[in-house]
Amino acid sequence: MTEPHSPREGPAGTARRGGSPSGPAPVTPPDPGWDRVPLPPVPQTDRLQYLDVATRRIARGMDLDETLRELRWAAVPAFADAIVIHLHDPLPVGDEKSAVPVVLQLHSIDRAPEARTALLIPHAEYADVTERIQPVPDGRLAKLLLAGQPSFGDAEDIGPAVAELLGPAASAPGTLPQGRRLIIAPLHGRHHVMGTVVLLRRPDRSAFTGDDLLVASQLATHTAIGVQKAVMYGHEASVADTLQHTMLPSSLPEPTGVQLASRYLPASKTAQVGGDWYDAIPLPGNRVALIVGDVMGHSMTSAAIMGQLRTIVQTLAGLDLPPHEVLHHLDEQAQRLGSDHIATCLYAIYDPISHRLLMANAGHPPAVLLRPNGQAEVLRVPPGAPIGVGGVVFESVEMPAPTGTTLVLYTDGLVESRAMDVGTGVEALRTHLQSTRHGHRLSSLERLCDRILAALAPGPRDDDIALLTARFEGFPPDSVGYWHLDPHPLTAGQARRLTRRVLRRWGLDALLDSTELMVSEIVTNAVRYASRPISLRLLRTDVLRCEVTDDSPQVPRMREAGPGDEGGRGLFLVNRLAQRWGATRLSTGKVVWFEQRIPKEPRYHGS
């Protein structure tokens, strides 16, 4: 937030300036001529008016820097000509007493233009005001901090405290004003010293009065409350940030037929933790689900809800439901988490065998597709209503996904900011992708991600950003075998023969015996429960994968087989022979699969 240095209505000793602040106006006095008419010096009501405006401003700050900036702008030049702020480092969080000795760190200095040649010189700006001080235990500064009361610089014993705080700047001649023109005020929170504020007036301005000390005390108190609030808020944000990070995938899967890359950037302000997430989930048949979502709001709750939604999506993906049904069930489940959680989500399934993309959207910004010829296209999928609204119908849209095409999924942080609405941002992303030079289009996805972020989110962000890119590489049909088989007593034998034929075609004779055996066991088991045709699928990548799908939801478990027990033993065999195996429940039944590593240098017999 940038705001001009404007509202500096001051009390004593300073001519009041005109102009109103941007943002909400601080108190409009009843007298319309108030900001033009120079008031006689220092009526009490004027001080109160100043305090009213100043404390409101300080309270308005959302984080540490804003709070302190509001203090500086409220104080200079209306109340003082220069201000020096030090903060406890690290700032204490919560009520616990910190064991480490107090260290004060210079936070900022502000001077009125007229004071540039009169105060804190010859040490320009920050120079020579000590950056970091560890107050001497039981020294004057430590006592002052402990007492928590503001004091005039010329009060007894305060000089050494000021000197300790400001360092060389305090002792240089002409740097500090003479007389009662310095107030040092500790910033005292509920349980801790948070820092100090030093207020200075230039020599040609009237000295501080006793009432001014009360004003300074008020400023310090409000600032300390603001700082404490900001610290607590920041602490929550950093916990939420950590929470968020632990709930995002630590790495992406590496499915055959698609390359993946992702980025997550938190918002610049830590207080703005988001609920963005992304995911890539391998599905049966070498397909992969690509997901991006965004829980509205920025809080720990958003991050926690995000974690739950992501888990729900993973569970639904595991059932191999089409995108619109995943979103439908997600919507239902989200309402059980509470009525006020709204999220957007885009769910896509890429099938490298059919080279198709299936996608449904729940209120999320549209995906962008970058084609191999350089054309970039915003995918017009019916946007649907966000998750959590309830009772909404989602729609899956299917489209071709040719080899070499890149899908870009993202959250609104990439395309929306105070300066840019979503529509403009999406078009900017599309244009950027389309302008990507040929060589860069084909370079690694990691670099594409970096380029996108550098182009669209170069500076500080208001919102977090999740970015997931997928480049489609497809799956050659000659590496697939696929059959439907009516379940009957001879099916296992049929499956064995089909397996043998395909493995011979692929030159995988070395795997013949083990694969036939495992296929036979799994098909025998599937046929026992199936009421519709089962399917047998063989996929060749760097592994040989066999999948047997049937319409019975009963997922087999490996168990000790009894002497007359036909089942069970089969899976022990699979468990021993296969490199990996598993069983996944589907919306229409289940799939049992296993994989074997393909021996090096297989002998290919033709294709």
Add this chain to the structure above:
Amino acid sequence: MRGRKATPVSRANDGADYGSLRLDRSGQAEAFDAIGDRYDEAFPHKEGQIAAGDWLIESLGPGSRVLDLGSGTGVPTARQLTEAGFELVGVDLSRRMVELAGKYVPGGTFHQLDLADLRPGGPTDLGRFDAVAAFFSLLMLPRVEIPLALRTIHHLLTPGGLFALSMVEAHVDDFAIPFLGNTIRVSGYLLDDLHKILDDAGFEIVKETSYTYAPAVADVPPEEQVFLCCRRRD
């Protein structure tokens, strides 16, 4: 699975003996009426089918009569055979497909018919043919009808006539599958079984090719396609 062409309707009769078989075609033609042009978009790769058409072109004399059973949109087979100079007759159960074929292949003659209507003594007689092509059409029949359909094709061919057949390898009977947003029922044989029923129906297999085929739509799984080039044995 493929279901490209539609097929037959009929009553009992001799020859290819449909006996008291009740023919159920419900939904099959309607699905293809609804699919229309999208069929060809979904199945853009037709190398196997074109190669089988080429085999007919190489093997047949000029001006031969060829029947395309389940002619679909007429693309690519009816067009390919018409352009080769054959007298082409196409048959499909779907009215919409017959319309499209008439539009895309003006040189061919197309009828909305059930294959069973062409059986010996059946209600429709289109004469005899030097060759019959049936690409992904017989799989739309329940298994019990497929041997009868093969006998009908045998009957429609002149002695020594050629028969180009494609099927999807599977062991299923009248199995309802989602197909381009519709549902169709398909049947299939594993290769060994297919060889046997072709032999029983009086065909000699001259050439066989199989492809693993990935359709261009997500709701149609990849499939093992088999193309069989056959000759009427007697």
